[in-house]
Amino acid sequence: MLDLIGFGKTGWGNQYAAALLLVIELAVTSFGFGFVLGLLGAWAKLGHSRAARRLADVYTTIIRGVPELLVIWIVFFGSSIALQKIFALLGHDEYVEVDAFWSGVFALSIVFGAFSTEVLRGAFLAVPKGQIEAAKACGMSKVLIFRRIQFPQMVRFAIPGLSNLWLSLLKDTSLISVVALDEIIRVSRIAGEATHQPFTFYFAAAVLYLGLTTVSTAIQRPLERWADRGVRRV
Amino acid sequence: MEWSLYLESLQKFPDLVRGAGLTLELVFISLVLGFLLAVPVALARLSPNPLLRYPASAYTFFFRGTPLLVQIYLLYYGLGQFPWVTNGILWPVLREAFWCAIISFTLNTAAYQAELLRGAIAAVPHGEIEAARACGMNKFLIFRRITIPRALRLALPALGNEMILMLKSSAIVSTITLMDLMGTTRTIYARSLALELFFYAGVIYLVLTFVLTRLWGMLEWRLSRHLALQPMSRPAVPGEVARA
Numbered sequence: 001m002l003d004l005i006g007f008g009k010t011g012w013g014n015q016y017a018a019a020l021l022l023v024i025e026l027a028v029t030s031f032g033f034g035f036v037l038g039l040l041g042a043w044a045k046l047g048h049s050r051a052a053r054r055l056a057d058v059y060t061t062i063i064r065g066v067p068e069l070l071v072i073w074i075v076f077f078g079s080s081i082a083l084q085k086i087f088a089l090l091g092h093d094e095y096v097e098v099d100a101f102w103s104g105v106f107a108l109s110i111v112f113g114a115f116s117t118e119v120l121r122g123a124f125l126a127v128p129k130g131q132i133e134a135a136k137a138c139g140m141s142k143v144l145i146f147r148r149i150q151f152p153q154m155v156r157f158a159i160p161g162l163s164n165l166w167l168s169l170l171k172d173t174s175l176i177s178v179v180a181l182d183e184i185i186r187v188s189r190i191a192g193e194a195t196h197q198p199f200t201f202y203f204a205a206a207v208l209y210l211g212l213t214t215v216s217t218a219i220q221r222p223l224e225r226w227a228d229r230g231v232r233r234v
Numbered sequence: 235m236e237w238s239l240y241l242e243s244l245q246k247f248p249d250l251v252r253g254a255g256l257t258l259e260l261v262f263i264s265l266v267l268g269f270l271l272a273v274p275v276a277l278a279r280l281s282p283n284p285l286l287r288y289p290a291s292a293y294t295f296f297f298r299g300t301p302l303l304v305q306i307y308l309l310y311y312g313l314g315q316f317p318w319v320t321n322g323i324l325w326p327v328l329r330e331a332f333w334c335a336i337i338s339f340t341l342n343t344a345a346y347q348a349e350l351l352r353g354a355i356a357a358v359p360h361g362e363i364e365a366a367r368a369c370g371m372n373k374f375l376i377f378r379r380i381t382i383p384r385a386l387r388l389a390l391p392a393l394g395n396e397m398i399l400m401l402k403s404s405a406i407v408s409t410i411t412l413m414d415l416m417g418t419t420r421t422i423y424a425r426s427l428a429l430e431l432f433f434y435a436g437v438i439y440l441v442l443t444f445v446l447t448r449l450w451g452m453l454e455w456r457l458s459r460h461l462a463l464q465p466m467s468r469p470a471v472p473g474e475v476a477r478a
Contacts, residue, residue: 065398065443066436067405069416074432081429174301178409185303192311199312206300206308213299 012191012201019187020208023173026101026183030108030169035162037113042120056117063114068107068172075107076100076179104176112169119161124150126157156227163220170212174205184208243428250431253418254438260332260414261401264339269393271340272347279352290348297345303406305342310334310410335407343400350396354389355381387457394450398443415439 044056063071076098083096127150135145177185188205192198278290297305313319313328327333358381366376408417419435422428 062436062440065402065440067402067416067439069405069408070432070436070439073420074429074436077423077429077432171301174303175406177303185301185307189307189311197315199308199315202304202308202312206296206304209301209304210296210299 012187015182015187015191016184016204016208019182019184020212022101022181022183023170023208023212026104026108026173026176026181027166027170029105030112030173031166033105033109034112034116034169037109038116038120041113041117042124045117045121046124060114060117063111064118068111069175069178071111072104072107072175072178075110076103079103079106100176100179100181104173104179104181108169108172108176111172112165115165115168116162119158119165120154122161123154123156123158127153152227152230156224156231159220159224159227163216163223167213167216170216171209174209240428240430243422243426243431244434246422246426246431247434249418249422250415250434250438253413253415254442256412257401257404257414257416258442260335260339260407260412261397261404264336264343265397265400267336267340268343268347271344272351275344275348276351276355279348280355294345294348297342298349302338302342302403303409306334306338306406306410309338331407331410331412334410335404335412339400339404342403343396346396346399347393350389350392351385354385354392357388358384390450390454390457394447394454397446397450401442401446402439 041056041059044052047053079098080096083098087094087096131149131153132145135149140148173183174185176183177189180186184205185202188201189198192201195201275290275293278286279294281287281290309328310331319325319328328337362380362384363376366380371379404414405416407414408420411417413421415435415438419431423431
């Protein structure tokens, strides 16, 4: 079995290493974009603009109510059709295929953004109002209050929720296999078909994912301690 | 001309609704079976006996730590690798995509539900159990009359979330040839290339999540009549708690 999974001539180790790296890249990039989307969403939901609030409500309600797979398909097919129309307007009449990686990042970021909007909204609300008033009384500007008071404390409350979302995001990367990106699942399928041992390779995929989720949960504790560093201990 | 095209794909709407029927069937069966499995798993997780606790922990660790897609592929594509499975008496069942979906969904949701139930059982106030003991109830009676009803009520909102998450996850059965809502949409799309089909599917999924959360909210309200004059909790928002 080691000759199959290993890095030797007959092994699929190199493909798996590349696939694992791809999954991490996919998840980290989507986390970055999704987090920014979530901040924007939370800002819209907590802000004074009614239109922004409505828009954010529609965004989170729709995205959280439909399957991730549906979002992936719409992004994948929709973006290629949209790009094709744009190219047609510019006078290029040809078939356009969007990059599987970036359409995957796009879809996963949209999903992550919708869920993190709710987490971040709750976290911002959990920051005591008195502290913001105190900062205002000290004469801090809005940006400074956000940077010094709201954001660092919000992070503290958001970490448990965001870690949950990160774990879902990691597992959702498996869905990107449907758009033919050579990530863990697709490599397992190809290897399984080539060697007629699909169970072995899907199990290897399961072990890799288990490793990713285990490492992630192990990081959570020190991360929480770091975010809590300014809190008085009783 | 564009509009007539939209109308054409709108004619496929009944097909999509039929697909949604299979989606609901899959979700309903696996949620119920998953719950029946989750109760003993949760109890095993709380048991002082390591022979019960460790296997239950390993089970929830595996099924919550890996993607559902991997689990369903292991069953549907993976099992054919073993001659003792393909020659076994269960092969006619395990060969069917439908049963592979039911089995993997059941095992998956049972792991998540077991964690929810474990938390809820641990959250039952100690005072109530002590009071029951003081009344002279035995362990089993306390469990049946106090712990389980209280824990179920505590876990109810989270179980509602799990239902919605399961509904959304069920879309992956389209990758093992099943004609659920997602599978039907994909198949018709492959023929017509009408992107709006995905939006129709999205609308149906939204309606399903909305109706199910409302129904669940009514159930919660009904089960907490004794607690207050007004509903205890607002209906859960779809997918409020992320699956982890």
